[in-house]
Amino acid sequence: MPELPEVEAARRAIEDHCIGKKIKRSLIADDSKVVEGVSPSDFEASLLGKTIVAAHRKGKNMWIQLNSPPFPSFQFGMAGAIYIKGVAVTKYKRSAVKDTDEWPSKYSKFFIELDDGLELSFTDKRRFAKVRLLENPASVPPISELGPDALLEPMSVDEFVNSLSKKKVGIKAILLDQSYISGIGNWIADEVLYQVSLSTLHNGSLNHARIHPQQTASSLSRENCATLSKCIIEVIEKAVEVGADSNQFPSNWIFHSREKKPGKAFVDGKKIEFITAGGRTTAYVPELQKLTGGQIAKALAKPQKGTKKKKDGDGDDDMDEPGNEEEENEKNVKPKGRNTSRGGKKPLAKRKSDGSDDESSDNDNSDDDDDPKGKNKGGKKPQSKKSRGGKKPPAKRKSEESDDNDGDDSSGDDGDQKNTTKKKQQNVENPLKKKVKTGQKQPKKRAK
Numbered sequence: 001m002p003e004l005p006e007v008e009a010a011r012r013a014i015e016d017h018c019i020g021k022k023i024k025r026s027l028i029a030d031d032s033k034v035v036e037g038v039s040p041s042d043f044e045a046s047l048l049g050k051t052i053v054a055a056h057r058k059g060k061n062m063w064i065q066l067n068s069p070p071f072p073s074f075q076f077g078m079a080g081a082i083y084i085k086g087v088a089v090t091k092y093k094r095s096a097v098k099d100t101d102e103w104p105s106k107y108s109k110f111f112i113e114l115d116d117g118l119e120l121s122f123t124d125k126r127r128f129a130k131v132r133l134l135e136n137p138a139s140v141p142p143i144s145e146l147g148p149d150a151l152l153e154p155m156s157v158d159e160f161v162n163s164l165s166k167k168k169v170g171i172k173a174i175l176l177d178q179s180y181i182s183g184i185g186n187w188i189a190d191e192v193l194y195q196v197s198l199s200t201l202h203n204g205s206l207n208h209a210r211i212h213p214q215q216t217a218s219s220l221s222r223e224n225c226a227t228l229s230k231c232i233i234e235v236i237e238k239a240v241e242v243g244a245d246s247n248q249f250p251s252n253w254i255f256h257s258r259e260k261k262p263g264k265a266f267v268d269g270k271k272i273e274f275i276t277a278g279g280r281t282t283a284y285v286p287e288l289q290k291l292t293g294g295q296i297a298k299a300l301a302k303p304q305k306g307t308k309k310k311k312d313g314d315g316d317d318d319m320d321e322p323g324n325e326e327e328e329n330e331k332n333v334k335p336k337g338r339n340t341s342r343g344g345k346k347p348l349a350k351r352k353s354d355g356s357d358d359e360s361s362d363n364d365n366s367d368d369d370d371d372p373k374g375k376n377k378g379g380k381k382p383q384s385k386k387s388r389g390g391k392k393p394p395a396k397r398k399s400e401e402s403d404d405n406d407g408d409d410s411s412g413d414d415g416d417q418k419n420t421t422k423k424k425q426q427n428v429e430n431p432l433k434k435k436v437k438t439g440q441k442q443p444k445k446r447a448k
Helices: 004-017 040-047 159-166 173-174 186-194 221-242 297-304 308-314 324-338 346-360 381-386 392-404 416-445
Strands: 024-028 052-058 061-066 071-075 080-084 108-114 117-124 130-134 198-202 205-211 273-277 278-284
Touching: 004 052, 004 061, 004 080, 004 221, 024 221, 040 130, 071 080, 159 221, 173 186, 186 205, 186 278, 205 221, 324 381
Parallel strands: none
Antiparallel strands: 024 108, 052 061, 061 071, 071 130, 080 117, 108 117, 198 205, 273 278
16 A cells, blocks of 8 residues: 555655646546545646646645645545656556556546646546645645654654653554554554564563564653654655665565465564554564563463454554544454343344254254254253243244234233233134034044
8 A cells, every 4th residue: 555655756756757847638537436525627627727836745645736726635545646657656566557558547537748748647446545626735634634744754752752651552553643643554564663673681681672563652661762763764764765666675674575374474584473453454573573561461361361352452453543444343343242241242142042942842843954953952952941041932832822823822911911802802703613613523523
């Protein structure tokens, strides 16, 4: 996904090739999911004849400054990308458009042709990006809500230490929070936490440890915070230096193994494992990135209870960066927690036990045809009847008998009321019923 280095590479390409040139033609896609707040025709008309003055970026957002407002603004989303015809701009997997494809691409959302013939296009295959036309992009959301840019506005060590000391959530969740620091995404956060080297003494020897993604931010020492701040800048600067071309990232970066399958991912000969931290899939090296302090005991307790995922969700992830993924994780976590409580899922459990009771009553029902394994479960059924409401099977049999008798019988408190109506009906229908019954019983006796 495009993060700060990818967006910065796009900004620099525009700055190097488009500044001072006039827009003579524009084409905006008729896609209201991506192009927000303005019709394609109005967007196109606002660009014609304007001169490109500058290209700006904050976090993962970019906007093009023209000689007069409004200005086009781009939120790259999951697959947004800038392409300039004839110019090599960084490519990443989800946004790559082949040179042999039609131009402008069918995925183009914003296209302009400049007065010297140069053509620029913003594409988005997955339609999670946003293209807007704004009077002052920096003064309105989403840009106005961003925290300091990780590259252009790095926090001082004191600011970083003081702010982290108040954060009692996982460090990765903090790094992903765009209102705290803007521009850091999933892969940068993982890389920074792996690359940071913390000198620690253990049994008299000096070790170079890394930071666990779920380590509580407030538990980091001043020295660790200072080292982490420095590492953030180093990783981002290196990625920007090579134009966000991942083929040129250092070979010892965990980035190169992020998309490998669990058990087959290694970096410098050490195994990479994947967990959920900050609401995102996270790559880390357990051998080097270990929880410290009181979190060690919590981590050891997780496998014993078999609720590792639940605890991850109840701890760091609950306060992670807001987003659809986090909400889904919370939904996945909450039902698991209710299974062992007396909460809202008990009715479902009762229904399941009712279903099992149906299967176990071989003489009364024919449900065993649907469950060929019902006979093997017979030994467990009596227990479920005793523990989960032995009254249910009789209730069910009554309902089944009532089906045979045209619904006359019933159980519980409602049964008394229904019985009174039943007697009234019998008083009216008794003569007919007696004739029918006597007519039916006499032949049976004679036959015997």
